[in-house]
Amino acid sequence: MNKRNEHRVRFATCPKDCYGGCVFEAYWDEEAEEKNFLYGKPLRDHPFTKGFFCSKLNKREKLLYHPKRLRSAFHRKGDKGTNNFKNISIDKALNLIKEKVESALKLNTTSILGAFYAGNSGLISQHSPLRFFNLINGTVTRGGICNEGGCEGLHSLFGTYSTTNPFQIVNPNAKLIVIWGSNLSANNIHMYRLVRDAMKRNALIIVIDPRKTRLAIDADLFIKINPGMDHLLVKVIINELFKSGQIDKQFLEKHVEFETNIIKKAHLTDLKRIILKIGASKKKIMRFVELLGEYKHQTLFILGYGPQKRIHGGKIIRAIALIQIMLGNLGKRGTGIIYSQSDFKRLLKRKLINYIENGLTSSKTKEIELINLDSELKTKKYKVLFIYNFNPVSSLPNQNSLRNTLKQKDLFTVVIDMFFNETTKYADLVIPAKFSLEQYDIFAPFFIPSFSITEGGPCTLKNCLTNYEFFQKLEAILGLDKDDLMKEPQKDIFLNCLRLFPKKIKKNLLNNGYHLIFEEKSIPFEDLKFPTKDHKIHIPPHSLNFETFEEKRKKKVQNNEFLLISPSHKFFLHSQLGPIQESHLIDFDNVYLSPKDIKELHLKNGETVNVYNKYGSAKYELNEMKSLKQGLALIYKGFPSRNLNHPNVNIFTPSQEEELGHSGAYYSTFIKISQD
CATH class of the missing domain: 3.40.50.740 (Rossmann fold)
Known part of the structure; x- marks a missing residue:
């Protein structure tokens, strides 16, 4: 350490609570009276950092010596x-x-x-x-x-929420990669690059999301579902996998404890009505089922945190994981569930x-x-x-x-x-x-x-x-x-x-x-012994038999009412980095809807509108976002609008917590939009 300090180079880690955890060399001028830190150089040999920073904090010296930094x-x-x-x-x-x-x-x-x-x-x-x-x-x-609901949902199955080495993404056996509820290009740019590398070696990519993300545009299959209906999509998939005989019965018999009637609970008497609730085409869903069967034991799931930011979020993540369990896609090369590796x-x-x-x-x-x-x-x-x-x-x-x-x-x-x-x-x-x-x-x-x-x-x-x-x-x-x-x-x-x-x-x-902790090629739980009492996966009885807040609320939705989501902005991390990304703060003035929704409200792009629900009200500028599903509104989280009449999007979010992990149920809220 001393020798490196003489050269004014120190190891450093990006401290922001994001996916990257970038490691870099920090270059310092020890003799300067101020502005000692010169720049950071991301490590090329780190298999995730790979020599580049994300766009959020690639100029950290500007933040460190910003004129608005508090000095007393x-x-x-x-x-x-x-x-x-x-x-x-x-x-x-x-x-x-x-x-x-x-x-x-x-x-x-x-x-x-x-x-x-x-x-x-x-x-x-x-x-x-x-x-x-x-x-x-x-x-x-x-x-x-943040992600505690999803962690608890996975823990209830495996005795841990960390089951997969994320570097399985580079394994050639990962021939089908499913990205579920994660906008990688905005929030996990390093994994996005690894997915792009996988695409170059002809891995197939499926994206499931209420938004048409950047990766969804180039995916082999994009299923644009209604938010909060993920568990219904899981029901359809598991039902079809059972019907087509694609379930890995040997894996289930040897490594999984579950009630046999979970199969009956996946059985759907009114498939047409369920698919209508899901909001995606039957053709795309059935194509997804075909690919899951074709690439059994060669499929990797990457789960985002969006689906679990709901009252029933932990249950939704647990339900999604059941697909991989039913197919036996765990403990094998190029398979698994990537969520959080903290455990x-x-x-x-x-x-x-x-x-x-x-x-x-x-x-x-x-x-x-x-x-x-x-x-x-x-x-x-x-x-x-x-x-x-x-x-x-x-x-x-x-x-x-x-x-x-x-x-x-x-x-x-x-x-x-x-x-x-x-x-x-x-x-x-x-x-x-x-x-x-x-x-x-x-x-x-x-x-x-x-x-x-x-x-x-x-x-x-x-x-x-x-x-x-x-x-x-x-x-x-x-x-x-x-x-x-x-x-x-x-x-x-x-x-x-x-x-x-x-x-x-x-x-x-x-x-x-x-x-x-692992070599890049390491496969955790290759012996399929999970940290439960009997080392088996345990599926709770009601893992598929629940109704989400969104599913119940959808029955009562009025014409001018929209389910609100509040993701992070590409150039910000929650409420941080504002001083060095001021040119993008204008985006926090807006509420975004799909073009069709704006038309049906008889409103215009750029018009000032009232946004309100039982928790709060505020004025925003209405703007279209073509990637959004109808019935969905988006306001970026983290910063207040420059309109001082309101603080930030969380004036609209409920106090009720996610039921399994006691995290925030930020996406379980509806807003109304009307002309100013």
């Missing part, structure tokens, strides 16, 4: 709801916080709440502040708002987190579900709220309710961030944060089964702090740490975490910047 602490001088602050010193900010924390500690230690997520997905950035909350016996959030490294990651959070002592914090932050704060049990690595006043659902809750006069809120954002509008104090490149950290990307590191470079902004450094300073003036738990520097936490790795992994991290 800020204290509110106006009412909550605006970014109206005055500069104060870090020491003065800490003393203000000290008074509030001491007052809360006298009342109840659990009245101090830490809310965090994966705005910086580094393990130390996320989890080291919990040392502070352990010291005070405070409360912290747990869980997430492959769960035990080792848990070992790291235990040390980062507790220094190997026992945890003493109370936990609440992150998705329930609004309802928890409404109880008024909490007096001090710390928010880091998270922008809840953009990312959480039912925003009007949350914003009103955060205005409570007896709730003192501290936000740690690099920029002012929607959440800082409700903060009493804002602490300037260091960028991920300016701190040592370890990463465990959710899509690639690997670990990687960032070797922190110098920060020339003297007031900026890492999350851990802030809580270190706060603990120091509170004087609570009798065991010196908070005195360990962040770099030492990093080095001690490296010592917890097996020697081979540690060596690869230091020499290469990353370590892959």
Whole structure:
């Protein structure tokens, strides 16, 4: 590490909570008075990064030294709801916080709440502040708002949600690749490139999505289904596979536990009516069934997170997985289900987190579900709220309710961030944060089964702090740490975490910047022994017998009512990267419909319209999106429209959580659109 530092080159990992987890070499000018970081060079030898960044953050130096980056602490001088602050010193900010924390500690230690997520997905950035909350016996959030429903759905089948090495995509035996509910070209560009490579070797591509994505245009088969009807498509497919004798009976008998009447539940008495609900042509669906039979034991599924962002999302993902189970497409070359790979490294990651959070002592914090932050704060049990690595006043659902809750006069809120954002509008104090490149950290990307590191470079902004450094300073003036738990520097936490790795992994991290859990050709569960009690796959009795929110609601939909989806924009990641992608912020002013829907509403492209439901209302510009299915509306998530009459799309989303994994049911909502 020292030799490489002399050359001003350090390994680094993109900290954003996305599929890539790109690993790169960071080039620094150590002697510069400011702007030490020069540029990042993505690693060519990393089998997923492959020498290129996505379009979202390929110029991270612009973000690091952006003129709007916060360089001091800020204290509110106006009412909550605006970014109206005055500069104060870090020491003065800490003393203000000290008074509030001491007052809360006298009342109840659990009245101090830490809310965090994966705005910086580094393990130390996320989890080291919990040392502070352990010291005070405070409360912290747990869980997430993203893919937890799908993870739980898969876990109920396999005892894990990680079953497949994603590099099976390059295996020549993967002759049929099914991309279900994932816009790879916008959200997973590195996998998109690998799919394109597979197409060059003549692999067949099937895309199933309510939107005509870039990959759908060139796919061998595109099935444009109605949103929330995925499980009905699964029923039709499994029914046809049984009828045609394509089910792998030997695989089912030996490796799967299920009720025999699941076959009866897949039997459809009114196929015409079901296909009408699905919204795709019978001819295309039957062609899909033919290809699944033709390429049995040569088919790979890539599942996106869109289908599970619904109340019944976990059940939908579980239902889709049944196709691969019925065909025996697991544990073989070029087969499987690619969703999230985090569970492959769960035990080792848990070992790291235990040390980062507790220094190997026992945890003493109370936990609440992150998705329930609004309802928890409404109880008024909490007096001090710390928010880091998270922008809840953009990312959480039912925003009007949350914003009103955060205005409570007896709730003192501290936000740690690099920029002012929607959440800082409700903060009493804002602490300037260091960028991920300016701190040592370890990463465990959710899509690639690997670990990687960032070797922190110098920060020339003297007031900026890492999350851990802030809580270190706060603990120091509170004087609570009798065991010196908070005195360990962040770099030492990093080095001690490296010592917890097996020697081979540690060596690869230091020499290469990353370590892959599997060889590219490795096939997890090749022995077909899954981490369940009897090592078999277990299919719950009602895996195909449920009705989704969308299916029920469709019966009552009015002419001007549309199911709302809110995907990430190609150039943004949730509510991040706005300062360096300002030219694209105009897209957040729009609500998108299919051209046919606009015509049927007797409205015009570019017209200002009212968008509303029981959760909120706002004005948007109406624009057409030819790729959308009729009955579907799209507003990009992450940023407010430049029209200050409303904040962001999550004013329309429900508080109700996904039922299996307690993640956000963001796509289970309808909006109405009318002329202004």
